[in-house]
Every structure is written in C-alpha cells, then in structure tokens.
Amino acid sequence: MTKASSKRATPPPGDAADFVQLLTPDGERVSHPDYSVDFNDDELRGLYRDLVTVRKLDAEATALQRQGELGIWASLLGQEAAQVGSGRALREQDMAFPTYREHGVLYCRGIDPIMPLGLFRGVDQGGWDPIANKFGIYTIVIGAQTLHATGYAMGIAKDGKVGTDEGEAVIAYFGDGATSQGDVNEAFIFASVYNSPIVFFCQNNQYAISEPLTRQTRVPLYQRASGFGFPGVRVDGNDVLATYAVTRAALDNARHGNGPTLVEAYTYRMGAHTTSDDPTRYRVAGEIEEWQAKDPISRVRKLLERENLADAAFFTEVDAQAKVEAVELRERVLALPDPDPSEMFKHVYPHGSPEVDEQAATFAAYHASFEGAQH
Amino acid sequence: MGETLTLGKALNLGLRRAMEDDSKVILMGEDIGKLGGVFRITDGLQKDFGDERVIDTPLAESGIVGTAIGLALRGYRPVVEIQFDGFVYPAYDQIVCQVAKMHFRSRGKVRLPMVIRIPFGGGIGAVEHHSESPEAYFSHTAGLKVVACSNPSDAYWMIQQAIASDDPIIFLEPKRRYWEKGEVDTAEELSVQEPLHSSKVVRPGTDVTVLAYGPMVRTALDAANAAAEDGRSLEVIDLRSMSPLDMGPVYASAKRTGRVVVVHEAAGNLGMGSELAARITEECFYSLEAPVLRVTGYDTPYPASRLEEEYLPDLDRVLDAVDRSFGW
Numbered sequence: 063m064t065k066a067s068s069k070r071a072t073p074p075p076g077d078a079a080d081f082v083q084l085l086t087p088d089g090e091r092v093s094h095p096d097y098s099v100d101f102n103d104d105e106l107r108g109l110y111r112d113l114v115t116v117r118k119l120d121a122e123a124t125a126l127q128r129q130g131e132l133g134i135w136a137s138l139l140g141q142e143a144a145q146v147g148s149g150r151a152l153r154e155q156d157m158a159f160p161t162y163r164e165h166g167v168l169y170c171r172g173i174d175p176i177m178p179l180g181l182f183r184g185v186d187q188g189g190w191d192p193i194a195n196k197f198g199i200y201t202i203v204i205g206a207q208t209l210h211a212t213g214y215a216m217g218i219a220k221d222g223k224v225g226t227d228e229g230e231a232v233i234a235y236f237g238d239g240a241t242s243q244g245d246v247n248e249a250f251i252f253a254s255v256y257n258s259p260i261v262f263f264c265q266n267n268q269y270a271i272s273e274p275l276t277r278q279t280r281v282p283l284y285q286r287a288s289g290f291g292f293p294g295v296r297v298d299g300n301d302v303l304a305t306y307a308v309t310r311a312a313l314d315n316a317r318h319g320n321g322p323t324l325v326e327a328y329t330y331r332m333g334a335h336t337t338s339d340d341p342t343r344y345r346v347a348g349e350i351e352e353w354q355a356k357d358p359i360s361r362v363r364k365l366l367e368r369e370n371l372a373d374a375a376f377f378t379e380v381d382a383q384a385k386v387e388a389v390e391l392r393e394r395v396l397a398l399p400d401p402d403p404s405e406m407f408k409h410v411y412p413h414g415s416p417e418v419d420e421q422a423a424t425f426a427a428y429h430a431s432f433e434g435a436q437h
Numbered sequence: 438m439g440e441t442l443t444l445g446k447a448l449n450l451g452l453r454r455a456m457e458d459d460s461k462v463i464l465m466g467e468d469i470g471k472l473g474g475v476f477r478i479t480d481g482l483q484k485d486f487g488d489e490r491v492i493d494t495p496l497a498e499s500g501i502v503g504t505a506i507g508l509a510l511r512g513y514r515p516v517v518e519i520q521f522d523g524f525v526y527p528a529y530d531q532i533v534c535q536v537a538k539m540h541f542r543s544r545g546k547v548r549l550p551m552v553i554r555i556p557f558g559g560g561i562g563a564v565e566h567h568s569e570s571p572e573a574y575f576s577h578t579a580g581l582k583v584v585a586c587s588n589p590s591d592a593y594w595m596i597q598q599a600i601a602s603d604d605p606i607i608f609l610e611p612k613r614r615y616w617e618k619g620e621v622d623t624a625e626e627l628s629v630q631e632p633l634h635s636s637k638v639v640r641p642g643t644d645v646t647v648l649a650y651g652p653m654v655r656t657a658l659d660a661a662n663a664a665a666e667d668g669r670s671l672e673v674i675d676l677r678s679m680s681p682l683d684m685g686p687v688y689a690s691a692k693r694t695g696r697v698v699v700v701h702e703a704a705g706n707l708g709m710g711s712e713l714a715a716r717i718t719e720e721c722f723y724s725l726e727a728p729v730l731r732v733t734g735y736d737t738p739y740p741a742s743r744l745e746e747e748y749l750p751d752l753d754r755v756l757d758a759v760d761r762s763f764g765w
C-alpha cells in the first residue's frame with residue numbers, strides 16, 4: 063500500500079474539517095486540504111477486492127448462523143470501508159485492539175478469517191495470540207479494550223519505539239455506544255496525559271443495539287477529543303479512501319511521538335446488531351434506503367468504472383474469488399471440532415492449580431463412570 | 438383466576454403493575470424502551486408509561502446505577518435493568534460502595550429503595566460474559582439484599598415485593614427459564630403473598646433435602662422426579678432469597694432427612710453452597726447422616742458454549758450427589 067499524505071490530522075476543534083471525504087457516493091474523487099491518497103490502479107482494485115471479499119465472508123457467517131452452525135454473528139455489513147480503510151492503514155508493526163465486529167480489519171491484517179469463528183461457534187473464546195497476530199482478542203465488554211490499547215501504547219512509548227517512521231502505533235476500535243463508558247473516557251485521559259501513540263477509532267454506526275446516537279451524545283463524537291486535549295476528526299466511514307488517509311495520517315502522527323487522535327468514522331450498520339437482534343423494532347423509516355445510496359462498495363466500483371480501471375471480467379472474477387473464499391470458510395467452520403470437555407480446566411492459571419487439577423480429575427472420573435455403566 | 442404466563446411475561450406484568458401502583462417507580466437500562474429489552478421483559482412499557490418513566494440510558498452501567506442512586510435520593514424508586522450478568526461489573530463499585538452503604542453511612546437517614554434486575558446464569562448457548570452467576574459477590578456485601586425467582590408466579594410477585602421494599606435489592610432472573618410457563622394468579626393481592634425473603638418447600642420429600650434457587654430449581658425438581666422412579670424421595674427447597682437466607686425451613690428439612698445437597702450454577706469455591714453447608718453443619722450436626730454436598734459450576738471461567746452442558750449442574754449430577762450422600 064502506498065503512503066497517504068502524512069499531514070497531521072489536527073484540525074483545531076470546531077474547524078471546517080468536519081467531514082473528510084475523498085470519494086463521493088457517486089464514485090467521484092474530491093480533494094481535501096489536509097488529506098489525500100496516491101494509490102496506483104492495482105492498489106485501488108485491491109481495495110475493491112478487499113471490500114467485496116470482506117462483505118462476502120460476512121454474509122457467509124450470517125448464513126452459517128442461520129443454519130445453526132454459529133451461535134451468534136455480529137455482522138459488519140455497511141461498515142466495510144471503515145474497516146478496510148483503517149485496516150489497510152495499519153503498518154506491519156502496529157497493534158490493533160478490536161471489539162467483536164472487526165472481521166474486516168482482521169482480514170486486512172492478513173489474518174486467517176477462520177480465527178474468530180470459533181468464538182461465534184461456541185467452541186472457544188478466541189484463543190488466538192494477540193501479540194503474535196498484532197490483533198487483540200475480541201472484546202465483548204463494551205469499551206474495556208480501549209484501556210488495554212492505551213496501556214499497550216504507553217508501553218511502546220516507554221520502550222522508546224516512537225519518533226521515527228519505524229515507530230509503532232496502536233489502534234483501538236470501539237462503537238458510538240462505547241463512548242459513554244467510563245473505560246473509554248479514562249482511556250482518553252491516560253492517552254492524553256501520557257501522550258501515547260494511539261488512534262482511537264470509533265465506528266459511529268449510528269446505533270448501540272436499539273439506541274440511536276442521541277442517547278449517547280449531544281455533540282458530534284469527534285469533538286469530544288478536544289476536551290481531552292487531542293485532535294478529533296470525522297471521516298466518511300463509507301469512503302475507503304478517506305478512511306485510509308485519515309487513519310494513516312493519525313497513526314503516523316502517533317508513531318512520530320505526537321500523541322493520540324480520535325477518528326470518528328461516520329457510517330451505518332446495515333444489518334442487525336447481531337443475529338439475535340430485530341432491528342425492525344427501532345429503525346427509522348427511510349434510513350436504510352438513505353444509507354444504501356452511500357454504499358461503501360458501489361462507490362469504489364463506480365470509480366473503477368468511471369476511470370476505466372477495471373472491466374466486467376475483473377468484477378466477475380472478484381466476486382467469484384470471494385465466493386471461493388467464502389465456501390472455503392464455510393467448510394472449515396463445519397470442520398471445527400467441539401472442544402474436549404477437559405479443555406475447560408486448562409489455562410485457568412499459567413502454572414495450573416491443585417484445586418482446579420483435582421476438579422478436572424473428579425470430572426474425568428465422573429464421566430468415566432457413565433461409560434462403564436453403558437457396557 | 439390463574440393465567441398461564443411465561444416467566445418473562447410474568448415479570449413484564451409485575452413491572453407494569455408496580456408502575457401503575459406507584460408513579461415514583463421508574464425503569465432504567467440499555468435498550469429497554471423501544472426494543473423492550475433484549476429479553477423483552479419491558480416490552481410495551483415505554484409505549485404505555487412514556488420515556489420519562491421507561492428510560493433508555495447511555496451505554497454505561499456505572500452511570501446507570503450511580504444515577505439511579507441519585508434518583509432514589511430524590512424520591513424515585515428506580516428499577517434498573519442490567520442487560521446481562523457479565524455487564525454488571527462496571528457498576529460494581531457503585532453497588533458495593535454506594536448502594537449497599539448509603540443507609541448505613543447516613544445512620545438510617547436515607548434509604549435506597551432500588552431494584553437492580555440482572556438476567557443471570559447460563560444454558561442459552563451464549564458467548565462469554567452472558568452466562569455468569571454473580572450472586573455470591575452481592576450476598577457477601579452487607580446492605581444489599583439478593584433474591585432469585587425460579588417460576589412465573591414468584592417472578593410476578595417477587596418483582597413487585599422487591600420494588601415495594603425499602604432495601605436495595607439485587608433481583609436475579611434465571612434467563613434460561615424466561616420462556617417456561619406456569620400459572621399466575623394475578624388477581625391476588627400483593628399483601629397476602631409470602632414474604633420476599635422466605636424460602637419455600639416446592640416439593641416435599643423424606644430422604645434427601647435439595648437446596649436450589651433460580652434456574653436450578655427446575656433442575657432439582659427434575660432430579661426429584663427421576664429419583665422417585667428409583668424409590669428415593671427428595672425434598673426440594675427453593676431458597677428464593679440468597680441474602681438474607683431464610684434457614685428455618687432448611688434446618689427443619691435437614692433435621693428430618695439428615696442429608697442435604699446444594700445445587701447452583703455458580704462456581705463452588707466460596708459460593709452460596711459454602712455458606713449453606715456451614716450453617717447447616719452448625720445447626721443440624723447431630724441430625725446429619727452425611728456431609729452437606731455441593732453440586733456447582735467448576736472453579737473455572739464459564740466455558741465456551743459448546744461445553745456449557747458439561748459445566749452446568751444437571752439432573753445426573755444431582756442424582757450422583759444424592760447417591761454419594763447415601764454412600765456415606
């Protein structure tokens with residue numbers, strides 16, 4: 063991926079830089095005084111492929127849930143650009159702390175999309191190595207990960223790994239609802255007073271389950287940052303180019319030792335909160351249609367078509383390839399084995415515990431007694 | 438006249454009746470308005486009582502409980518919904534340091550008549566933090582009262598009693614039993630119901646006393662049915678109140694049967710069973726034929742949902758404990 067403009071994402075509070083957009087819903091490129099991207103044609107096509115693939119894999123997971131193969135699924139539908147744009151903006155050395163919905167970021171990190179599926183199937187609770195993957199364990203308790211991200215960023219600064227192009231940065235994902243949590247506000251404070259290399263990336267998808275944004279805030283969320291002493295910027299979260307540019311600039315700003323930024327990616331959750339949710343109970347009429355017109359994928363397609371960067375064969379091939387990946391994902395989900403019950407006693411403590419070990423032994427003996435009885 | 442209601446619907450009607458009876462009763466929580474709560478326990482209440490009384494709050498549990506304290510000080514009777522057991526912990530400080538101690542600190546000058554409703558326990562195939570059993574944390578805290586309903590009739594009456602109570606009450610709802618049906622005589626008066634903090638023999642028996650509450654009452658009753666086929670008579674007591682414990686019926690039963698099994702989903706270590714075993718031993722030592730045995734969740738984090746059936750006490754594990762009691 064190419065570099066975005068590394069101009070600082072520091073619009074003073076209340077400045078005109080209210081809403082950064084580089085690609086309109088009609089697929090027209092627009093310029094912005096502070097942000098730009100210089101993707102080549104291949105890279106633009108690559109972004110389109112990412113968006114389509116991420117949506118396809120997500121749809122497959124929704125289908126798997128409907129068929130009883132997953133216990134629940136938190137769909138990212140509608141938020142593809144926010145996730146692909148920010149995910150691709152991360153550099154190799156950067157660390158991400160996700161919620162439970164960042165499947166698109168995970169994909170862009172080059173991580174196997176099967177990785178979080180065990181959690182949703184109910185066979186594990188994540189189980190991946192957050193350090194090795196540079197991608198934290200999915201966090202369901204709203205907002206908690208923003209503090210972990212901040213502490214990790216504090217550690218980067220302590221290690222002296224800021225101040226150069228090779229510096230490290232952290233990105234913390236959270237939703238609009240999460241901004242009400244004490245943890246998130248505390249994370250802002252810690253990051254601010256320690257000038258930590260972190261980007262707070264809020265996907266404002268307009269809802270926290272059924273509650274609209276007005277239940278969480280009276281001011282645009284990005285403006286909160288100024289009260290904490292660092293810049294905030296609102297980007298069109300359905301615009302992959304703008305999201306990339308803004309996130310890249312904020313991350314580079316952080317890695318160079320200039321402290322935190324709050325990025326508010328203004329987007330919309332097109333699907334249900336999770337497969338357990340019934341959005342017909344709270345959606346406002348016309349909303350879906352309004353956001354449909356701002357779809358993150360179709361605007362990139364329009365751009366590619368307008369600028370003759372891709373032909374029909376390309377689009378067909380992208381769809382076909384995404385389908386191949388989805389089918390493969392499905393097969394691998396179906397093959398995920400149920401864990402052995404003894405797993406539950408493992409990893410409670412790094413060096414075990416005589417009490418838990420004893421319970422594991424009793425558990426095994428109890429189950430063995432049934433097997434004996436059957437013969 | 439009895440009505441057949443699910444436990445969830447019984448709670449909904451109980452809340453409705455409490456709101457009709459006292460205009461100071463207000464409901465607060467995440468998604469409880471238009472959505473009616475993720476379990477629909479407050480379904481239709483915002484429509485009928487308005488958004489000044491059924492309040493969708495910001496997504497902040499410490500904020501919800503903390504502001505409920507202020508509203509209670511101002512004369513309201515807040516009923517707070519915590520969306521899932523695992524999300525009560527951000528409010529833990531407010532509950533333990535403030536809710537529990539305000540009356541004591543003011544030397545009785547103020548009361549906090551608030552109810553904190555928590556859907557608790559596992560068995561619904563959920564992801565992590567959605568299947569916790571936090572009752573012991575709260576029961577360990579002086580100044581709080583802790584109750585759990587197990588059936589629709591109790592749900593209907595206990596929620597009203599909790600709201601009418603001058604104490605702050607942690608009201609635990611067995612989420613996996615929300616859809617189970619039972620008879621509720623809604624025409625009765627609240628004043629004639631048995632006290633909120635009373636335990637109740639829900640199935641008389643002679644051989645072994647089984648103590649349970651919340652979701653495990655059904656499990657204990659199923660075990661009693663199965664044991665009866667083997668000629669063993671289990672007496673099942675629904676404790677209903679974890680704090681204070683109503684030990685009278687428990688001691689009476691233990692002295693008759695000489696054998697006690699306690700069942701709960703929460704981990705065994707320092708769980709309700711530990712306290713029950715200690716008290717029964719102190720009070721009924723010479724009547725006991727066997728130690729009080731516990732059937733509980735293991736001392737591990739609640740496992741991934743595909744393992745929850747292995748983790749949760751079930752009929753077989755209760756019967757196994759009954760066997761062990763007899764084998765003593």
Ligand SMILES: Cc1ncc(C[n+]2csc(CCOP(=O)(O)OP(=O)(O)O)c2C)c(N)n1
Nearest residue numbers: 202203204237238239240269270271467524
């Ligand atoms: C501490 C806590 N409280 C409540 C919940 C239940 N819950 C899960 S997701 C959610 C809404 C989150 O909204 P938002 O932060 O906007 O993120 P989104 O899901 O829209 O991406 C709630 C209330 C939770 N997971 N954690």
